[in-house]
Amino acid sequence: MRIHSDSFANGALIPAEFAGGHAHGFAPDRNPHLAWDQVPEGTRSFALLCVDPDVPTVPDTTNRDDMEVPVEQPRADFFHWVMVDIPAEVREIPAGSCSDGFVAKGKRNPSGPAGSRQGLNDYTGYFAGNADLDGQYFGYDGPYPPYNDLRLHHYHFRLYALDAQTLPLKPGFTGKDVRAAIEGHVLAQAEWVGTYTLNGKVLAG
Numbered sequence: 001m002r003i004h005s006d007s008f009a010n011g012a013l014i015p016a017e018f019a020g021g022h023a024h025g026f027a028p029d030r031n032p033h034l035a036w037d038q039v040p041e042g043t044r045s046f047a048l049l050c051v052d053p054d055v056p057t058v059p060d061t062t063n064r065d066d067m068e069v070p071v072e073q074p075r076a077d078f079f080h081w082v083m084v085d086i087p088a089e090v091r092e093i094p095a096g097s098c099s100d101g102f103v104a105k106g107k108r109n110p111s112g113p114a115g116s117r118q119g120l121n122d123y124t125g126y127f128a129g130n131a132d133l134d135g136q137y138f139g140y141d142g143p144y145p146p147y148n149d150l151r152l153h154h155y156h157f158r159l160y161a162l163d164a165q166t167l168p169l170k171p172g173f174t175g176k177d178v179r180a181a182i183e184g185h186v187l188a189q190a191e192w193v194g195t196y197t198l199n200g201k202v203l204a205g
Contacts, residue, residue, distance in 0.1 A: 001039055003159050003190035007032035007095055014143060014155060014194035018095070020080075020102060020123075021144030023198055029102040031081070031140040032194070033095040036159055040187045043088050043161040047182055049175055050081035052143065054153040062146035068199075069149040078126075079175030080155065081140040082119035083112060084167045090116075099140040104132060110139030119173040136172070143196035152195050152202050161188040 008014050019027040034048075055078040056062055056069050083098075090113045098112050110118050118139040127133035145153045160182055167181045197203060 001036060001159070001161055001188040001190045003034060003036040003157070003192050005032050005034050005157070005192050005194075008194050010192055010194075012194065014196045018142050018194075019144065019196055020142040021198070023147070026102040027142065027144070029099055029140075029142050030096040031093065031099040031142075032157075033093065034157060034159070034192065035092040036190060037091060039088075039091075040161055042163055043187055044165040045084070045088055045162050045167075046086040046090065047160045047162060047167070047178055048081060048083045048086060048093075049079060049156075049158045049160075049178060050140070051156050051158070051175060052078045052080060052145070052153050053156070054145070054149075054151050056146060056149060062148065064148055067148065069146055069151070071151045073151075075151070077175070078122045080121050080142060081157075082121060082173070082175045082178055083139070084117050084119070084169060084173075084178055084181075085165070086113050086116045088165075099142075102141065105135030106137035107139050107141075108136065112139070117169070117171075117173075119169070119175070119178065122175070143194075145196060145198060147198040149197070149199055150202060152197050155194045155196060157192045157194070159190050160186050163187055
């Protein structure tokens with residue numbers, strides 16, 4: 001199975017159009033275009049995850065003017081998009097079709113391919129306790145890494161072809177829930193990776 005995007009090249013920087021934030025605040029937050037082919041026989045649905053494995057694990061070090069997050073700080077996964085039960089006949093997700101703007105407190109019923117279900121992304125936990133932003137963030141919300149992070153962040157758009165038409169997941173499922181639910185059901189997977197940073201030092205190399 002192959003996947004590609006017309007929104008950015010594999011391994012290249014993600015344009016701010018498809019990010020959650022830029023240097024001046026929230027960005028357009030549009031989902032990127034994705035398309036795939038060479039689907040294996042027996043595929044009954046697809047699951048899609050977008051995960052950033054470069055998220056700092058010491059929150060107190062992020063977004064501070066008096067320090068930088070070192071490259072060697074331990075990192076953790078952060079899910080930006082969680083979608084399951086994508087019908088087997090779907091081969092493309094147009095840019096901006098599932099997210100076209102940041103919504104404070106989260107998108108409650110984001111658009112998606114007919115029949116698909118979207119779970120909670122990890123901004124749900126990140127904004128918890130913030131009076132202006134606390135909420136349930138369903139669907140896609142793009143990159144918004146700490147501006148003082150010295151590590152380039154990588155965003156892995158992973159598509160899974162499954163032998164199950166639906167997954168036994170309750171509303172409000174997470175990326176971790178999907179990873180557990182697809183075990184033993186994956187016929188093939190494909191990945192497209194983009195990068196993003198808000199730290200000029202990282203871009204300067």
